[in-house]
Amino acid sequence: MNKLISLLIAGLAVVMSASLAMAQTSLSRNEIINSLQGAQAEVEISADMLQRQAFEHIKKYPGDNSSEALPLAAQLAKLRQFNVEITFDFDSARIRPESYETIGVIADALHTPYLMGQTFFVVGHTDAKGKREYNLELSIKRAAAVRNALVTTFGVPVGSLAAVGLGEEQLRDPANPDSEINRRVQLINVGF
Numbered sequence: 001m002n003k004l005i006s007l008l009i010a011g012l013a014v015v016m017s018a019s020l021a022m023a024q025t026s027l028s029r030n031e032i033i034n035s036l037q038g039a040q041a042e043v044e045i046s047a048d049m050l051q052r053q054a055f056e057h058i059k060k061y062p063g064d065n066s067s068e069a070l071p072l073a074a075q076l077a078k079l080r081q082f083n084v085e086i087t088f089d090f091d092s093a094r095i096r097p098e099s100y101e102t103i104g105v106i107a108d109a110l111h112t113p114y115l116m117g118q119t120f121f122v123v124g125h126t127d128a129k130g131k132r133e134y135n136l137e138l139s140i141k142r143a144a145a146v147r148n149a150l151v152t153t154f155g156v157p158v159g160s161l162a163a164v165g166l167g168e169e170q171l172r173d174p175a176n177p178d179s180e181i182n183r184r185v186q187l188i189n190v191g192f
Contacts, residue, residue, distance in 0.1 A: 033114050035081065036187060037080065037115060037189075038080055045079075045190060047121055047163070047164050050072055050121070051164050053072055054165070054169045057169050058136065065168070066132075070169055079188050079189060081188040082187045083172070083184050084106065085183070086099045086142075086146055088142055094145070095145055095149060100153070103146065103150060107153075107155070107156050110150070110160070111156070118160065118189055119161075120160060120189055121162050121164050121186075121187070121188040122186075122187060123186040123188060124142040124143030124146070124165040124185055125139055125166055125168070125172070126183055127178050127182040128182065129178050132167060133167075135168045136165055136166070136167030136169070139167045140163070140164070140165030142185070144163040147162075147163040168182065172184060
């Protein structure tokens with residue numbers, strides 16, 4: 001009898017965990033929608049311009065870490081955006097399997113009427129470990145991998161996404177440049 005009760009409790013715990021995971025997924029979808037809807041069309045930034053600026057920033061401010069912000073950083077901060085953690089294999093652009101659920105939630109949000117027809121930058125960021133040039137190249141590959149997963153696996157329209165890598169040029173926590181909080185993918189709504 002005690003074994004049966006233990007099995008029932010364990011089964012109930014699994015069901016409750018699954019319910020909480022579903023609730024979190026729904027919440028995350030709504031957070032994404034709320035964070036991204038309402039584009040501000042008066043700010044005009046192209047993906048190529050932003051990418052070029054990241055390369056130029058490294059040349060203009062060489063060294064391990066730049067204390068200077070990207071010139072477009074203030075304009076980017078005005079745009080509707082959402083940060084999310086996507087995990088990759090070490091030193092690779094291969095998305096780890098556990099992140100596909102997160103990418104699916106992003107795709108679900110992008111398929112809603114609130115966000116359809118708008119254009120988004122998928123921006124990859126790294127921490128400051130390693131060479132800046134290498135981090136920039138890796139972040140470009142990772143942003144492209146997320147964009148490709150959204151398009152090929154989840155059917156997000158190819159024309160609505162542009163991949164951009166910023167490496168360590170726009171740290172989320174500049175006081176702790178090697179912190180994992182700096183490793184992220186950012187979705188930025190750049191309008192119609």
